[in-house]
Amino acid sequence: xQATPAHxxxxxxxxxxxxxxxxxxxxxxxxxxxxxxxxCFYFVCVLFAEFFAPYTKEHESEVLEAQPQAIxxxxxxxxxxxxxxVYGHEKQxxxxxxxxxxxxxxxxxxxxxxxxxxxxxxxxxxxxxxxxLFGPDRRNPExxxxxxxTDRLGRDILSRIVYGGRLSLLIGLIGQLLTLxxxxxxxxxxxxxxxxxxxxxxxxTEFLSAFPDIPLFMALAAAIPPEWSSVKVYFMLTLILALVxxxxxxxxxxGLVLSLRExxxxxxxxxxGASHTRIMFRHLMPATMSHxxxxxxxxxxxxxxxxxxxxxxxxxxxPPDVSWGVxxxxxxxxxxxxxxxxxxxxxxxxxxxxxxxxxLGDGLRDALDPYGRR
Amino acid sequence: xxxxxxxxxxxxNLRVEFGLREGVVKxxxxxxxxxxxxxxxxxxxxxxxxxxxxAKAIMNMVPRPGxxxxxxxxxxxRTSGPGTxxxxxxxxxxxxxxxxxxxxxxxMIFQEPMSSLTPVYTAGYHIMETLRIHRPFSIxxxxxxxxGKRTVGKAQAREIAxxxxxxxxxxxxxxxVDRYPHxxxxxxxxxxxxxxxxxxxxxxxxxDEPTTALDVSVEAQIxxxxxxxxxxxxxxxxFITHNLGVVAQMADEIVxxxxxxxxxxxxxxxxxxxxxxxxxxxxxxxxxxLGRKSxxxxxxxxxxxxxATELPPGCVFHPRCARFMAGECDRLxxxxxxxxxxxxxxxxxxxxxxxxxxx
Numbered sequence: 180x181q182a183t184p185a186h187x188x189x190x191x192x193x194x195x196x197x198x199x200x201x202x203x204x205x206x207x208x209x210x211x212x213x214x215x216x217x218x219c220f221y222f223v224c225v226l227f228a229e230f231f232a233p234y235t236k237e238h239e240s241e242v243l244e245a246q247p248q249a250i251x252x253x254x255x256x257x258x259x260x261x262x263x264x265v266y267g268h269e270k271q272x273x274x275x276x277x278x279x280x281x282x283x284x285x286x287x288x289x290x291x292x293x294x295x296x297x298x299x300x301x302x303x304x305x306x307x308x309x310x311x312l313f314g315p316d317r318r319n320p321e322x323x324x325x326x327x328x329t330d331r332l333g334r335d336i337l338s339r340i341v342y343g344g345r346l347s348l349l350i351g352l353i354g355q356l357l358t359l360x361x362x363x364x365x366x367x368x369x370x371x372x373x374x375x376x377x378x379x380x381x382x383x384t385e386f387l388s389a390f391p392d393i394p395l396f397m398a399l400a401a402a403i404p405p406e407w408s409s410v411k412v413y414f415m416l417t418l419i420l421a422l423v424x425x426x427x428x429x430x431x432x433x434g435l436v437l438s439l440r441e442x443x444x445x446x447x448x449x450x451x452g453a454s455h456t457r458i459m460f461r462h463l464m465p466a467t468m469s470h471x472x473x474x475x476x477x478x479x480x481x482x483x484x485x486x487x488x489x490x491x492x493x494x495x496x497x498p499p500d501v502s503w504g505v506x507x508x509x510x511x512x513x514x515x516x517x518x519x520x521x522x523x524x525x526x527x528x529x530x531x532x533x534x535x536x537x538x539l540g541d542g543l544r545d546a547l548d549p550y551g552r553r
Numbered sequence: 554x555x556x557x558x559x560x561x562x563x564x565x566n567l568r569v570e571f572g573l574r575e576g577v578v579k580x581x582x583x584x585x586x587x588x589x590x591x592x593x594x595x596x597x598x599x600x601x602x603x604x605x606x607x608a609k610a611i612m613n614m615v616p617r618p619g620x621x622x623x624x625x626x627x628x629x630x631r632t633s634g635p636g637t638x639x640x641x642x643x644x645x646x647x648x649x650x651x652x653x654x655x656x657x658x659x660x661m662i663f664q665e666p667m668s669s670l671t672p673v674y675t676a677g678y679h680i681m682e683t684l685r686i687h688r689p690f691s692i693x694x695x696x697x698x699x700x701g702k703r704t705v706g707k708a709q710a711r712e713i714a715x716x717x718x719x720x721x722x723x724x725x726x727x728x729x730v731d732r733y734p735h736x737x738x739x740x741x742x743x744x745x746x747x748x749x750x751x752x753x754x755x756x757x758x759x760x761d762e763p764t765t766a767l768d769v770s771v772e773a774q775i776x777x778x779x780x781x782x783x784x785x786x787x788x789x790x791x792f793i794t795h796n797l798g799v800v801a802q803m804a805d806e807i808v809x810x811x812x813x814x815x816x817x818x819x820x821x822x823x824x825x826x827x828x829x830x831x832x833x834x835x836x837x838x839x840x841x842x843l844g845r846k847s848x849x850x851x852x853x854x855x856x857x858x859x860x861a862t863e864l865p866p867g868c869v870f871h872p873r874c875a876r877f878m879a880g881e882c883d884r885l886x887x888x889x890x891x892x893x894x895x896x897x898x899x900x901x902x903x904x905x906x907x908x909x910x911x912x
Contacts, residue, residue, distance in 0.1 A: 442668055444670055446614075446669075447661075447662075447663055447669040447746070448671065449614060450612055450614065450655055450656065450660070451655060451656035451660065451682075451683045451686065451749060451750075452655040452656035452683070452687060453652075453656075455647060457686075462671045465671075466671075466672065466673055
């Protein structure tokens with residue numbers, strides 16, 4: 180044991196830390212599922228919303244507040260069609276409730292086409308394209324497909340969910356990145372220097388956490404000038420979310436740094452002439468990273484929910500921007516729930532994204548913990 | 554004392570104090586010694602006697618709440634001339650100058666090779682980092698800013714790292730340079746530490762119990778390595794240990810410390826052959842000797858190390874001393890006496906003799 184044998188040059192490559200982490204992560208089915216869900220959401224909503232959504236988020240169709248169409252393969256006459264199709268709506272009027280409603284009109288059969296040409300758009304912001312994953316036949320100007328129904332203005336809810344996911348998911352991610360940056364930076368400073376720096380940072384986190392969340396959000400969001408462009412509002416919102424939420428992460432990082440700064444390698448680094456900055460950011464911060472990644476992943480859902488809640492309250496994003504919170508705003512009236520419950524369809528998507536993030540975070544935590552049971 | 558051109562480090566009456574709630578602990582109290590170029594100084598003493606604190610004080614790295622209360626640490630840079638001597642204790646502990654000396658001029662290796670390397674970086678990274686901090690070639694005069702900071706290139710640094718690993722006897726340096734600390738054994742890690750320490754060709758290497766955490770056969774290898782490297786690089790070594798056997802084979806000169814005070818200082822042969830201070834004598838008597846036939850019980854020093862905040866009056870060793878002189882040792886604080894040429898003892902026994910002979 181004591182002697183150090185020379186390794187043969189062709190020895191097997193060592194398993195690195197990350198390959199072990201990956202190995203442990205893959206064994207956790209739930210975590211892999213969560214990762215897939217999250218990846219799908221980002222792929223569909225954030226990267227390629229233009230392609231996956233059948234319509235643009237502003238497209239207004241003739242049918243207002245129409246219920247979702249069911250996909251059929253067999254028509255009213257019992258004939259089988261290889262190409263799936265939907266039936267059109269027929270407008271009716273309820274004289275007692277004095278309200279418009281739709282019935283399914285089996286005489287209007289709209290086949291669903293895949294990779295149809297639609298409105299030209301820019302994929303990823305620069306690739307010009309005009310194809311959509313699916314849509315109605317372009318040759319029939321009457322045809323439309325609305326699998327999740329339409330809203331008051333006749334806009335396709337499915338398309339709006341896809342576009343809304345883009346903003347909601349991005350806010351979660353960017354806001355969390357800002358939090359991560361702020362939290363790790365201030366936490367490291369606080370833990371490493373201690374004393375005055377520590378007191379200042381810790382008291383600010385306490386100050387922030389003592390504030391009730393929603394009123395603080397409201398106050399900050401109310402400070403956003405209404406004439407600002409949607410992009411500006413959007414970034415202000417992420418900034419606000421980050422500024423309110425960095426405290427927890429900073430505390431965790433501080434705790435880690437506090438214990439790590441006493442380790443021999445910090446002393447060694449100092450004795451080899453490393454500066455404080457180098458020790459903090461080269462030697463201490465990387466060691467906290469696995470912990471930070473987990474906390475950050477588990478905190479993204481909170482960000483998404485905060486955005487949703489704020490927008491729902493009308494304090495976050497405002498129409499014409501679409502986010503999941505903005506979509507759910509439609510649900511604030513009993514009338515909408517009673518007569519157009521398909522407005523609630525965004526909810527399962529929010530839940531799925533949040534569950535996905537939580538499962539991913541849990542899996543990461545187990546995988547990154549070198550002492551965890553395997 | 555030797556103050557010629559080969560003097561590297563001169564520690565004069567160094568004092569380090571820790572202000573605790575229980576009172577002031579004098580961790581190092583009036584220690585003086587000199588390290589000459591290319592020579593090895595051993596510092597021995599039991600745990601808690603201030604060896605490591607003294608080493609950290611030389612690097613100006615005394616941890617809070619400690620502070621250097623007095624004395625000086627004079628560093629004589631390579632390009633020695635008048636006015637280039639720096640008192641390390643006077644430098645800003647976070648400043649550029651002391652940082653250039655740390656690692657560049659004086660390097661240190663620690664007791665725990667297991668935790669002295671940052672776990673997220675490879676062995677090679679550590680060496681390259683130190684190289685890039687210090688720019689190993691043509692180290693300028695200490696105390697003067699190096700004009701135009703030229704650092705070693707990445708590829709060059711990597712080559713040096715591999716070369717250093719080869720020199721400290723790491724097998725397969727080409728592949729081990731990219732290995733992480735947890736993939737190396739304790740002995741290999743200590744070798745890497747030595748490689749880092751020597752990569753910038755420091756004039757002095759402070760080894761703070763470098764082999765305490767290693768098992769005996771690895772210890773022998775590491776000691777052998779340090780000795781052979783010293784021969785080729787002409788680095789002075791300050792060897793801190795509580796292991797008398799190790800210090801006997803490594804050091805040219807030995808300082809014995811007790812409760813922060815330096816009690817005896819002499820050439821190794823003088824200390825080992827004719828120790829003067831009762832503490833040194835007792836320490837040497839308590840070393841078990843393999844194969845000794847006698848049924849005599851192993852000698853030990855009676856009593857306990859006194860509490861650091863309530864040191865006994867007079868000579869700190871007097872409650873445990875075999876040659877305690879009532880009315881003197883518990884009253885008078887002994888000064889340092891030169892009993893032989895280069896053999897210094899802090900004990901009233903010799904002070905009295907000297908006074909008598911003077912009288």
